[in-house]
Amino acid sequence: MSPTDLRHELSQCLARLWRYAMVLSRKPDVADDLVQSTCVRALERCAQVVDRAGADRWFFSILHSIWVNELRAQHVRQGQGFVDISETDVPVDTFSFEDRHWHTQVMQRVNALPEAQRNAVFLVYVEGFTYQEAAMTLSVPIGTIMSRLAAARLTLAKDTATGAQPQQGEKK
Template sequence: MEEIISSERCFEEHMPEASREIREAIVALLPRLRRFAVTLTRNQADGDDLVQITVERAIARIDRWQDGTRLDSWMYRIMKNAWIDEVRSRQRQNKVFAPDEAGATVGFEDETIDLRLRAMSVEKAMATLPDEQRLAVALVLVEGQSYREAADIMGVPIGTLTSRLARGRDALEAILNPAKGAP
């Protein structure tokens, strides 16, 4: 209920000319928009961000909405276009012109090359872990946090942290030393 009241205040601040019916209709659409956003993004946090972007764009462009047309369809189009923009942006950010290994040996002496290549392998292996395992491994094994500190940072019980850490270690071992077999 607080979100609806907060949304109403936001609409009144940014859409004083919009009718109360339009504001109420947008607020009523929020659960459906969120459900659609999570379906598009396949991620709760990205979905929430996408809803935020959609509502902001709708507020900024409310004068473009034509009375008598379906508000939900208009907002779904805004959301779809915002998601397309986001996907394109992410694709541009992830383009690599040369593989990381291409410059791995530049500026290193022979004895440090193996160490640097191993570190790059670990980085790539870490990137394949699920977020919760990667975070646990990074906090405890890389950053040196205690189990209690890492659990507090992640907002989980110590048992959950140790489980994620164990699964992360096993997954890293399987990736980095495939000859030993899967965990």
């Protein structure tokens, strides 16, 4: 793929890459850096892309690889450098109060999932990757994606069932 074609594909995918970087890092400035590093690496290696249709998955793989390498290099462990879900942007103009409340609840539950499950949920349910594409992006077997999604669905279903119980004095 030519650098010009690759730049066009990258520009089409930037918002999606940034969203995934936010899922991984939970910090806007880190997400910006991840996306920038992804763009640089993709442009440096544009000769590796032969299938234009799979370029977006290639970008996601690069981003994920950079994130994993950063984690290893900095020895970042769970709980460090994360922001509270309430600090993330919710599109205020497009959601009603109830929708914003529901969005916040869903995001809190998804963000509480272990990182591996959260990544699988994002790639498959938000980005629309197939199980195989998500497995290739994360460099894991397809069965691992399937089990991570199943575990995430069970956790979210339990959270929903317990969270949906009416409080004392509320109607059922």
